[in-house]
Amino acid sequence: MLNLPPRAGSRLNSSQFANLHTFLVAARHLSFARAADELCLTASAVSHRIGRLESALSIKLFVRLTRQVRLTEEGERIFRILQNAVGDLSEALQQSSQADIAGAIVLYARPSVAQCWLVPRLADFARRYPLVSVDLRVGNESVDFRTRNIDLALYYASGDFPGLTGLKLMEEQMAPVCSPEYAKRHRLVDRPGNLQHCTLLHDSLAWENASHDAEWRLWARQHGMEASLPTRHFTFDSSNLSVIAAMNHAGIAIGRQRLVQERVSRGELVLPLGDFSRCGHYDYYLVHPPLDPVPRRLLVFMDWLKECANGALST
Known part of the structure; x- marks a missing residue:
């Protein structure tokens, strides 16, 4: 147990900068061992650095448990302050002398919306903002912004994001879709009862x-x-x-309008059981940790995404 002196005399000086960085990494991982791996230190060295920082600041930053650590309320507050300060510094360093918008954006997205909706539009963003690069990563799980270097996530979700900032990008509608050949073979048009003889194609991680x-x-x-x-x-x-399985006559799938409208327009897919409709409260959201201010490169990217969403469905 740390015995901390009164806070009235606590001071932060240049000798603590390395310890602050060590704290930032350890707080992100909530693990001294993983922080040690990232910093090329031993777990003991990480613990000693954080101990010296706690003594200097007269603040208990971590609760040390048997096999893990967790942030105290003060530790969580300091962690957020440091995260914002590092983000502000990175933003300042990425700006050119002409104040051009520049830097990198790491975007995490669901695979289908990335492939079918986002990627075909990226050339326009590259033309408008040549100094901003986009690192696109896809996956089906919800990203942990604390432990992964992600700026922004694009989710298909209900809109509940505790502790995060969520902005509805665009609404979605759905309808069963299949190939024209499959619809003809199973006599689906205007005969919804024939659906029981079909093979359903599921997105098991919708x-x-x-x-x-x-x-x-x-x-x-x-x-x-x-x-x-x-x-x-x-x-x-x-x-x-x-x-894609539906287009190749394997069965009938639920198509999301934002993702399949172009294929329907080209005749590669048909809507045998009726037009697109709202069937729930699942839509596309932009999600990021609370930021004040939001970096300029992220603001222009989000504004561009909203412009795309408010335009035509097809590219």
Whole structure:
């Protein structure tokens, strides 16, 4: 147990800068061992540096448990302050003397919206902001902003993001889609009862904690067709894969309008059971940690994304 002196005399001087950086890394990982790996130190050295910082500041930063550490309330507050300060410094260093908007943006996105909606539009952003680079990473899990170097996430979700800032980018509608050949073979047009003879194609990771058939169940409840859903199915870990399977006559998938409208317009997919409709409260959101201020490069990227979302559905 640390015995800290009264806070009245606490001071921060230049000798503590290395310790502050060590604290920032340890707080991000909530692990002295992982911080040691990143800093090329021993876990004992990390612990000693943080101990010296706590003594100098007269603040207890961590609660040291048997196999882990967690931040105290004061430690959490200092961590947020340091994160913002480092972000502000990085932003300042990335600006040119002409105050051009420059730097890198690390974006995490769901695979299907990245592939079908975002990537085809990136050339326009590159033309407008040639000094801003985008590092796009995709995955199906919710990203931990504390432990991963991510600036912004693009989620398909219900809009609940505790402790984070979320902005609805665009709404989504859905409808069953399949190839023209598949619709003709199963006589689906204007005969919804024939759906029970089809193979359903599922995005098994449609949103966080979704069941493998969540989108189909959502659509069926909206249209009073839960009893008509067949049991035969194929599952995929992205919406786009289920749609590609549908285009190749493997079955019928739930298509999200933002992602499949162009394929429908080209005749590669048809809507045999009716047009797109709202079937729930799942939409696309931009999510990031609370930032004050938001870096300029991130602001222009988010504004550009909103412009894309408010424009035509196709590229």
